[in-house]
Amino acid sequence: MGARIFKNxxxxxxxxxxxxxxxxxxxxxxxxxxxxxxxxxxxxQHVFAIEFYTDQNVLYSxxxxxxxxxxxxxxxxxxxxxxxxxxxxxxxxxxxxxxxAWFLKIQLRPTGNFEPERLKYYVDQPYNRNTGxxxxxxxxxxxxxxxxxxxxxxxxxxxxxxxxxxxxxxxxTFSYSLNPAGLDAGKAYSAAxxxxxxxxx
Amino acid sequence: MxxxxxxxxxxxxxxxxTVQDTFLAEFYKPDGTTVLYTDSIPFSNxxxxxxxxxxxxxxVGDNKSDVGVYCISSIKATWYLKIGITAGNIPEGKLKYWxxxxxxxxxxxxxxxxxxxxxxxxxxxxxxxxxxxxxYQSGSSDxxxxxxxxxxxxxxxxxxxxxxxxxxxxxxxxxxxxxx
Numbered sequence: 001m002g003a004r005i006f007k008n009x010x011x012x013x014x015x016x017x018x019x020x021x022x023x024x025x026x027x028x029x030x031x032x033x034x035x036x037x038x039x040x041x042x043x044x045q046h047v048f049a050i051e052f053y054t055d056q057n058v059l060y061s062x063x064x065x066x067x068x069x070x071x072x073x074x075x076x077x078x079x080x081x082x083x084x085x086x087x088x089x090x091x092x093x094x095x096x097x098x099x100x101a102w103f104l105k106i107q108l109r110p111t112g113n114f115e116p117e118r119l120k121y122y123v124d125q126p127y128n129r130n131t132g133x134x135x136x137x138x139x140x141x142x143x144x145x146x147x148x149x150x151x152x153x154x155x156x157x158x159x160x161x162x163x164x165x166x167x168x169x170x171x172x173t174f175s176y177s178l179n180p181a182g183l184d185a186g187k188a189y190s191a192a193x194x195x196x197x198x199x200x201x
Numbered sequence: 202m203x204x205x206x207x208x209x210x211x212x213x214x215x216x217x218x219t220v221q222d223t224f225l226a227e228f229y230k231p232d233g234t235t236v237l238y239t240d241s242i243p244f245s246n247x248x249x250x251x252x253x254x255x256x257x258x259x260x261v262g263d264n265k266s267d268v269g270v271y272c273i274s275s276i277k278a279t280w281y282l283k284i285g286i287t288a289g290n291i292p293e294g295k296l297k298y299w300x301x302x303x304x305x306x307x308x309x310x311x312x313x314x315x316x317x318x319x320x321x322x323x324x325x326x327x328x329x330x331x332x333x334x335x336x337y338q339s340g341s342s343d344x345x346x347x348x349x350x351x352x353x354x355x356x357x358x359x360x361x362x363x364x365x366x367x368x369x370x371x372x373x374x375x376x377x378x379x380x381x
Binding site: 031032033034035036037038039040041042043044045046047095097098099130163164165166167 | 222224225226227228238239240241242243244245246247248249250251252267268270274276278280287289291296332357359361362363364365366367368369370371372373374375376377378379380
């Protein structure tokens with residue numbers, strides 16, 4: 001019986017033999033597969049923070065000194081600064097993972113009879129510290145020197161990448177200049193500059 | 202028949218047994234000290250300022266694992282363990298795995314297999330979407346490994362950079378298969 005089957009097998013047309021052989025070959029080694037699953041759950045803290053930044057080209061943080069100012073000049077810069085030196089006075093890093101728009105504002109709060117318009121600020125397009133490239137937000141006004149206001153003034157509006165910019169955040173740098181004309185000799189003046197990161201325009 | 206003459210009598214029983222093929226993957230039961238999780242892996246209250254985060258209860262160099270998977274086979278065919286993300290909202294590339302060289306139990310001792318982990322040497326590797334990424338190929342020492350099986354341990358790491366606050370989820374599917 002077995003010999004007859006074997007003989008008949010070889011008498012088959014070649015194509016049928018190949019198909020039958022392939023069927024036997026593949027059906028004798030079935031593929032096995034089995035699955036298991038793990039469900040990963042992740043909760044992320046929210047971050048909305050502003051902090052000072054300094055390096056060799058960003059000189060100051062919470063104190064910006066204008067020492068021994070010559071009142072005969074119409075414009076002076078903080079200590080160790082000169083015009084177009086490529087440096088900045090203050091850097092602030094804004095970090096957020098809220099995924100929404102935020103705004104950077106500055107405000108001057110002078111002490112005594114210091115006129116706010118004597119102090120001017122210059123802010124250039126900030127940097128995305130995660131990429132090293134310029135941030136994708138928008139300056140409220142083009143980069144230039146502007147006098148301070150007693151009211152909070154928006155200087156930068158976060159772009160899409162700024163809205164979730166961890167871990168390194170967005171760096172905005174400021175330079176300051178002072179018009180000392182008319183200031184009393186021998187007298188000390190001071191003013192607080194407040195940097196506010198807010199979701200309110 | 203003479204009284205007292207005894208003729209030996211005998212009967213025979215033929216024992217027949219058919220042995221089923223074994224081919225299964227199952228979680229190693231967490232022991233609390235070396236393997237912590239099975240079907241649920243929490244990453245809670247993650248600080249997004251960090252460059253990486255581990256699951257709850259884990260720390261760098263703690264010699265623990267998140268998940269252990271036993272792969273048991275008796276079918277004399279090379280088998281593969283694959284993983285992939287098959288559901289969830291975690292952005293691609295944020296969840297990574299580390300697979301260490303697996304172990305088999307010989308009956309008297311635990312020894313490392315001669316199979317191949319991928320990548321080799323082990324490294325933190327993003328878990329791809331789907332179910333096709335092979336992370337282990339059985340070797341001669343564990344292609345047939347019933348009844349004890351091969352224990353493959355995995356750790357997971359999250360890259361939280363760029364994730365907005367809130368909750369995320371991912372389903373990781375482990376597939377044991379004879380096809381690579």
